[in-house]
Each structure stands twice: as C-alpha cells, then as structure tokens.
Amino acid sequence: MPSHIAIAGAGISGLTTAYALEQRGHRVTIFEANDHAGGPVRTIERDGYRLETGPHTLLVRHRLVAEFLDELGLEEDIREANDDASTRYVVRNGRPVPVPMSPPDLLTTDLLTPAARLRLLIEPLIPARDGDDAVDETLASFVQRRLGVEVLDYAVDPLVGGIFAGDPGRLSARHSFERLVEFEEDAGSIVLGAIRSKLNSIGSEDDSAPRRLLSFDGGMQTLVDRLVDRIDADIHFNSPVRKLRRDDDDWRVIYQRGNARRGDSFDAVVLTMPTHTLGTLEWENARPPAGAIDELTTLPYAPCCVVSLGFERRRVGHALDGFGVLVPKVENFHILGSLFVSSMFDATAPDDHVNLTVFVGGARQPELTERSDGDICELALHDVRRLLDIDGAPQFTHLTRWKRAIPQYEVGHQVFLDHIDDIERALPQIYFAGNFRDGIGLPNLMQQAPEHARRIDEALS
Ligand SMILES: Cc1cc2nc3c(=O)[nH]c(=O)nc-3n(C[C@H](O)[C@H](O)[C@H](O)COP(=O)(O)OP(=O)(O)OC[C@H]3O[C@@H](n4cnc5c(N)ncnc54)[C@H](O)[C@@H]3O)c2cc1C
Structure with missing residues (x-):
C-alpha cells in the first residue's frame, strides 16, 4: 500500500x-x-564564467549511477571532462609534477625518489598485519606500513586533501578506503589483492560501468x-x-x-x-x-572554503593542461589544491580567459577558514600565483564558505x-x-x- x-x-x-x-x-x-x-551542489553564472560552489564533477563507475542519469534523461546534458585534462599534478619541491598514470610512468616519475619507488615495488613482500581484522587503523599508518612514507606524503595525503578535505593521520583506513584494507586482508598485499580482484572480475558480471568524469550543460x-x-x-x-x-x-x-x-x-x-x-x-x-x-x-566535519578565480589566459604561465593540482601537507602551502575548471570543461570561462577553483582549509588547516573573506582570497591568490606562474590581478574572485563541508570518517x-x-x-x-x-x-x-x-x-x- x-x-x-x-x-x-x-x-x-x-x-x-x-x-x-x-x-x-x-x-x-x-x-x-x-x-x-x-x-552544496550549486552553479553560479557570472561575467561569462561558470562557477561551482561545491562539487565540480561526478565520477561514474557504477552501473546504477549510469542508469540513474539515463532515467533522469540527463544523457543529452552530460559534459565529459576533456581528455587532455586527464593529467593530475601534485606539488613536489614547490612545483607541480605530473602524477604517474601507468605502471611504466611510476618507474620514472619525479614525484617519488628512487628509494620510494623501490619501496612501492616491494609492497607484495611486506607482511600483512597480524591480529584482529576489526582493529581500526588510521589511513596514514596503513599506507606508511604498506607503501612507505613518501607515498603517504606525496600521493595519499594530497589525494585525501582533495577528496575528503581530510587528514590521513585521523581518517580510518577501513572507512575511507575500504577496498585497500580488504585487498590486504584477502591477498596479504594491496597490489596482489588488486590483481586478484581484476582477474576474478574477468568474464563475470559485475556492477561496473565505463568510467566517466562529468558535469552537465549548465553545470552541476x-x-x-x-x-x-x-x-x-x-x-x-x-x-x-x-x-x-x-x-x-x-x-x-x-x-x-x-x-x-x-x-x-x-x-x-x-x-x-x-x-x-x-x-x-x-x-x-x-x-x-x-x-x-x-x-x-x-x-566531525571538515570546514572548507571554495575560492573561484578568473584570469586572462595570457597572465598564466602554466599550460593548465590537466585536471588540477593537489598540494601535500609537507609542502607547506596554504591551499589544498586547485582545479583547472576551464581546462576540464568547455564554456566555463570567456574566450582567452581561465577559470580556477582553489580549496582552502580542510581538516589540515581548519583555522584558515576562520579568517576574513579578503584574507582567504589573498591566501588562495598568493599560492596559485606561485604554483601556476600567474602575474597580475584576477578579473574576479568569488568565495563560498562551508563551515562543515565534508563528514570525516x-x-x-x-x-x-x-x-x-x-x-x-x-x-x-x-x-x-x-x-x-x-x-x-x-x-x-x-x-x-x-x-x-x-x-x-x-x-x-
Ligand atoms: C566544497 C565541496 C566540494 C565537493 N566536491 C565533490 C565532488 O567534486 N564530487 C562529489 O561526488 N562530491 C563532492 N562533494 C561531496 C558532496 O557534495 C556531498 O557529500 C553531498 O552533496 C551531500 O549530500 P547530502 O544530501 O547527503 O547532504 P546535504 O547536501 O548537506 O543535504 C542535507 C540538507 O539538509 C538540510 N537541513 C539541515 N537541517 C535541516 C532540518 N532541521 N530540517 C530540514 N532540512 C535540514 C540542509 O540545508 C541540506 O540541504 C563536495 C562537497 C563540498 C562541500
């Protein structure tokens, strides 16, 4: 009934x-x-720029999500992120370095020292943790144990800052990255667990859908x-x-x-x-x-400020040939990272202009979100100028404050x-x-x- x-x-x-x-x-x-x-899902149109106050993208990987968008009749409105924006940058020694996207890249990347790369390769040989599976471990401890401290500092920490606005020293490995913990439990290793899961999925029906990173005509x-x-x-x-x-x-x-x-x-x-x-x-x-x-x-919820900035293209030295740049805590910047919005999605900035979003605060530096609007925008500007080789003032600045942006697991x-x-x-x-x-x-x-x-x-x- x-x-x-x-x-x-x-x-x-x-x-x-x-x-x-x-x-x-x-x-x-x-x-x-x-x-x-x-x-927080809200799009603002301003002076020819399209700004998002919260989520910028939707990642489709599951059949149910793909089917749901279809049911809503949204297929026509989908705008996939440009292919040439697939590079992700992470800051090392004060400059953006491309994140390796394939195993061969991993062997040559500047993001990790040779010692850290070697440490990564021997992950399958590191013994799995003894004892009670139910014990909750921080993500930092889990990653450091399995993959080494540099992978924690230069891969997981910036990633977690970008997704959760979170601190791997406080997040639960089990609740924030359950699959990785399961791989260790099932196969004794993240790498072997991932390979085993891939092999098991061959020929079997699963719930995955082709991976698509997208927004919509008209934004989120x-x-x-x-x-x-x-x-x-x-x-x-x-x-x-x-x-x-x-x-x-x-x-x-x-x-x-x-x-x-x-x-x-x-x-x-x-x-x-x-x-x-x-x-x-x-x-x-x-x-x-x-x-x-x-x-x-x-x-706990992490606070976060979202600063949207518009610049003339000629003012920006960096090619902005990617999705964005994430900043590890050990690099001592004020920002968590920046999204290259106009590189990801067409029609989000006027011709010959670029649209950047900068995230400030998070669980890493919650105190920054208490500062005045002017201070927060100035911090964001200061850091993107340094990272992306920008000179001159932005054409506009827009700030959204989220006092409790994202729940922390x-x-x-x-x-x-x-x-x-x-x-x-x-x-x-x-x-x-x-x-x-x-x-x-x-x-x-x-x-x-x-x-x-x-x-x-x-x-x-
Ligand atoms: C800055 C930011 C960037 C993000 N980026 C991404 C991204 O790129 N991709 C992604 O997938 N996710 C992203 N997220 C996460 C995602 O946006 C959120 O997890 C999601 O929108 C939360 O939805 P919800 O309905 O669970 O909660 P909410 O959207 O918080 O909805 C709860 C609602 O309850 C209302 N409410 C509060 N009190 C009451 C009451 N007493 N009575 C009635 N209503 C009440 C609130 O006003 C609110 O509208 C981002 C989040 C933020 C903040």
Whole structure:
C-alpha cells in the first residue's frame, strides 16, 4: 500500500531517496531548512564564467549511477571532462609534477625518489598485519606500513586533501578506503589483492560501468534541477524540521515556517540533514536510545572554503593542461589544491580567459577558514600565483564558505554508524540517509538511495 513519507533535507541524498521511494509508489514530502535544493551542489553564472560552489564533477563507475542519469534523461546534458585534462599534478619541491598514470610512468616519475619507488615495488613482500581484522587503523599508518612514507606524503595525503578535505593521520583506513584494507586482508598485499580482484572480475558480471568524469550543460546545478523536476514530492523550503512526535502509528513532523510551527502526519520519516543538526530536533512520545543523538552531533566535519578565480589566459604561465593540482601537507602551502575548471570543461570561462577553483582549509588547516573573506582570497591568490606562474590581478574572485563541508570518517567512525543502526532499530519508521553514512561522493549517495527505498518499502509493507 502506498505510504506518505517525510524527508528532512533536500540535498542529493534527500532528492534521490525521494525519487527511489516514488518509483516504488510512495508519496513523499520534503522539508528543507534552506531556500534551495541540492545542499552544496550549486552553479553560479557570472561575467561569462561558470562557477561551482561545491562539487565540480561526478565520477561514474557504477552501473546504477549510469542508469540513474539515463532515467533522469540527463544523457543529452552530460559534459565529459576533456581528455587532455586527464593529467593530475601534485606539488613536489614547490612545483607541480605530473602524477604517474601507468605502471611504466611510476618507474620514472619525479614525484617519488628512487628509494620510494623501490619501496612501492616491494609492497607484495611486506607482511600483512597480524591480529584482529576489526582493529581500526588510521589511513596514514596503513599506507606508511604498506607503501612507505613518501607515498603517504606525496600521493595519499594530497589525494585525501582533495577528496575528503581530510587528514590521513585521523581518517580510518577501513572507512575511507575500504577496498585497500580488504585487498590486504584477502591477498596479504594491496597490489596482489588488486590483481586478484581484476582477474576474478574477468568474464563475470559485475556492477561496473565505463568510467566517466562529468558535469552537465549548465553545470552541476542541472543534476539538482532535473531531480527536483522529476520528483512529484512537494518541497517545503525555509522549513527546518524541529520536532518529531509519535502519534499511534504515525509520525507528526513539526517544522518551522517563519515564526510559526506547523505539523503534518506521515507513515515514515527519513532524516538526511547533517548529523550536527540532529541535536536541534525535539522528540515526543518516542525517543532515540539515550546518548545516541548527542554522540552523533559530535561526528566531525571538515570546514572548507571554495575560492573561484578568473584570469586572462595570457597572465598564466602554466599550460593548465590537466585536471588540477593537489598540494601535500609537507609542502607547506596554504591551499589544498586547485582545479583547472576551464581546462576540464568547455564554456566555463570567456574566450582567452581561465577559470580556477582553489580549496582552502580542510581538516589540515581548519583555522584558515576562520579568517576574513579578503584574507582567504589573498591566501588562495598568493599560492596559485606561485604554483601556476600567474602575474597580475584576477578579473574576479568569488568565495563560498562551508563551515562543515565534508563528514570525516575518522578512526572510531563505526561508533556513529552503530548509533544510527540503534536509532533505526529502536524507533519504528525512522530512517537515516546521507553522506555521514553512505559515502561522501555524489555517486555513493545515488547508489544508496534505491537501497534505502527498498528497506523502507519492505518495513512498511
Ligand atoms: C566544497 C565541496 C566540494 C565537493 N566536491 C565533490 C565532488 O567534486 N564530487 C562529489 O561526488 N562530491 C563532492 N562533494 C561531496 C558532496 O557534495 C556531498 O557529500 C553531498 O552533496 C551531500 O549530500 P547530502 O544530501 O547527503 O547532504 P546535504 O547536501 O548537506 O543535504 C542535507 C540538507 O539538509 C538540510 N537541513 C539541515 N537541517 C535541516 C532540518 N532541521 N530540517 C530540514 N532540512 C535540514 C540542509 O540545508 C541540506 O540541504 C563536495 C562537497 C563540498 C562541500
């Protein structure tokens, strides 16, 4: 029987879960605290430049994500990243060095010293860790143990800064790079595990899709707009959920609208709001297990500032022939890295101009995000000038601050996941979906949405 389901939060998790629930015949209403959908996914057009305030790309590798984009009719709107932007740079000795993209490149790369390359080659000979598989280890310790300290400093640290805005010294290897940990557990080595997994996949059906790094005509906003368009759900903007009250078999969702509080009744509620906001929810007639919500509100998020810069092409010495440049912590810059937006995607800058995005802060230097707008833009400018050989002033600067940009799956993350499971078990028809649980990338959230819809549907029927 169709049910009426409330979703708190109109980010990608809320929108995709709404879509998946509607596909199963349910009716959905979404309550969103903000005045727009998509959370950090937002595109701004300015002076002929196209800026992203959050995600710049969607990486498609899974069949479900490819099929989902197709179902939304987005195939026509897809803009794949230019092939000649496939090079990634990492800073070593103060200058951008291309990241080796194939095993032969690995033998000659300037990014690692000969000793580090040799250390990498003997990875299969390094004994696997003894003892309890369940022990949570930091990513830094795992990588240093298996691949050596230089690979940690010049490959994993900048990568993790770019993906999680995170610190490998605090992130859990198991929760942030599960596959690598499994390779060691299964084959005693990352390299052997990867080879074994590749061989096993030959001839067998799997869920992979051709790898595509993409955005859309109109930028990432197109994804949000299409989702909003394709779901029937009413979305109440500027309507934060304040209270959940159990009334017989229903949940009464009480939300704020201006100075007033209003309420509607639902068969189930899906919470996709960031965990730090859960402490603002009141509960009546049914309560989560003691301490679970308090603990969830402490799940760490890294802050990050996104600085968009536009320059005349002639002002930039670097060829910008790649995806972007990442900065290892040991190189002592202020920025986490920069994306060469106009090299990746056409029509994101006026002719003879370039569009760069610079990331500042993260778990590495959260204190920088507390500085004034002017200071943050100046830090970003200072570092890209140095790295990309830029002279002159930018044509424009645009800053977006994310106080809690990305949840950090640190050592001990399992405790948070257990609390979420406990709350779902204790409270009938209360569910959680979101980047604090499902993975931080947009594709993770899109993949999980049908699974959330399946279990909600099963419980309701
Ligand atoms: C700067 C940045 C760059 C990124 N780059 C990439 C990238 O290139 N590729 C990629 O795949 N991913 C990227 N990500 C990650 C990805 O964007 C996020 O993980 C994803 O958008 C999170 O979606 P969500 O729906 O889980 O959470 P959110 O988008 O945070 O949605 C939660 C929603 O809940 C709302 N809310 C809060 N409180 C309440 C309440 N009381 N009632 C109702 N609603 C409430 C919020 O306003 C918000 O809209 C990036 C993230 C950031 C910040």
